[in-house]
Amino acid sequence: MHSPVEQFTIKALLHLELFGFDISFSNSALFMILAVVLSVLFLTFAMRPRQMVPGRAQAMAEMLYEFISDMVSSNVGKEGRPFFPFIFTLFVFLLFGNMLGLIPYSYTFTSQIVVTFVLAAFIFIGITLIAIVKHGWHFLTFFVPPGAPKVLIPFLIIIEVVSYFVRPVSLSVRLFANMLAGHTMLKVFAGLAVMITGAGGIYAPGALLPFLALIGLTGLEVLVAALQAYVFTILTCMYLNDALHLH
Amino acid sequence: MTRMVRGAWVLMASLILGLVSVRFALGAVDEHADSHGDSGGLPQLDFSTWPTQIFWLVVSFALAYILMWRVALPRIGSVLEERHNRIQGDLKRAKAASENAEQARQAFEVMLAESREKASAVMREATESIRNKMERKIKTSNASTAEKMAEAESDIAEAKARAMIDVVDIASTSAAEAVAQLTNIKISQADATKQVKQINDTKGEQNG
Known part of the structure; x- marks a missing residue:
């Protein structure tokens, strides 16, 4: 019996080396x-007709565009417009990554902590730099909650600083853990169904139970795949908003 | 905006450099993990696979960013903008048309009021002229009637007076004769007339 986490193993398809790495x-x-490739191809081909009244594929592409566009403008405002391509890319990349991972025999790259952490760290450092460039030393006032009693300010600053630096960790672990847990669970139930069937005889029909659970879980994982891509993106928007507007 | 984008690239490059240094720091750990091999641990914690994942993440995400930014998003954006402009243009034209219609309606109403006024003026004039004509006719006819009546009345009065004189004459003559025959007293014509007139007047008074 294979381990349920074996699916996450990285298998080299083509050996390459660069500077000893x-x-x-x-x-x-x-x-x-x-x-x-799939996301760019989908968006490009869906928009090919350039119809005034969009067809199905074009409507999907436009909805995706307007969904992220609304997300950026409602969470970040006008100043967030230059970051729209990045936010859009982030959402589509994660959405396609999560969704492709649900296809049997495929690989879910978002289930790797290193991938989610590098993304989150890039976002965290980038947003912090944006805040420093935009506000200079004034950026440090971000760690002082407005209207707090003077006595509490030292403690609040500590809490704010810690919560600020925990952001990339929570952002990356949330996505990674959701993907890891979801796919492990799917594997466990699938393995169980196979195992019961293997037992044969009167036990074999019992395999139907974990199989039905597997169907339900697959639906749930589709939801989680879309939801976690959304959560990751909207939190990025909120952090960006903090950086651009401080409080 | 371009400054931000350039900043993002600088950031990406510095991140890669940072990870390179982390790689050297983790070198020992890496070898350690490698020696264990597939011992059933979580594959995510096999550090030997991290460089390739980071490398391909950076490559694919950068590729995705460039393709979205330069190819996919402008296409969608331009179509949406085109549609937005078209809708705005249509709305503007509809507004102009409705304004035109409103103006036409107002002009029509003004015209309607004017012609209504004109019609009533014509009516008033006609009524007045008819009334004047009738009044004039009634007046003239009244005048001629009164004239004729007055003429007739004077004729009647004349005839009456003439008849009265005749009656008094006959009565006084016959009264004087009757007195002369009965009493042989001669009464002058004048006295008889006076007496008859007196009797006639009292009778007339009694008769009302």
Whole structure:
């Protein structure tokens, strides 16, 4: 019996090396590239008719665009407009990554803590730099909650600083843990169904139970895949808003 | 905006550099993990796979960003803008048309009021002229009637007076004769007339 976490193993498909680093093209890399290619192809081909009254595919592409556009303008405001392409790319990349991962025999690159953490760290450092560039020393007032009693300010600053630096950790762990747990659970139930069937005889029909659970869980995982991409993106928007407007 | 984008690239590059240094720091840990091999641990914590994942994440995300920013998003944006402009244009035209209609309605109403006034003026004039004509006719006819009546009345009065004189004459003559025959007293014509007139007047008074 395979371990339920074996599905997360990185398998090199093409050995590559750069400056002594192993940068082999792996199953994870394949699905990253696939997510990019598929999402860009989908958006490009869906928009090809350029109809005034959109068809189904065009309406989907436009809805995706307006969904993120509204998210940016309602959470960040007008100043968030330059970051719209980044936020859009982030959402589509994570959405396609999560969704592609649900296809059997595929690979979910968002289930890797290193991937989610590098994304979250990039966002965290980038947003912090934006805040410093925009506000200079004034940025430090972000850690002082307005209207707090003077006595409490030292403690509040500590809390604010800690919560600020925990942001990339919570952002990355949330996505990683959701993907890890979801896919492990799917594997466990699938394994159980196979195991019961393997027992044979009168036990075999019992395999139906974990199988039905698996169907339900798959639906749930589709929801989680979309939801976690959304959560990651909207939190990025909120952090960006904090950086641009401080309090 | 371009400054932000350039900043993002600088950031990305510095991140890669940072991770390179982390790689050297973790070198020992890496070898340690490698020696264990597939011992059933979580594959996510196998640090030997991190460089390749980071490398391909950076490559694919940068690719995605450039393709979205330069290819996919402008296409969607331009279509949406085109539609927005079209809708705005249509709305503007509809507004102009409705304004035109409103103006036409007002002009029509003004015209209607004017012609209504004109019609009533014509009516008033006609009524007045008819009334004047009738009044004039009634007046002239009244005048001629009164004239004729007055003429007739004077004729009647004349005839009456003439008849009265005749009656008094006959009565006084016959009264004087009757007195002369009965009493042989001769009464002058004048006295008889006076007496008859007196009797006639009293009778007339009694008769009302």
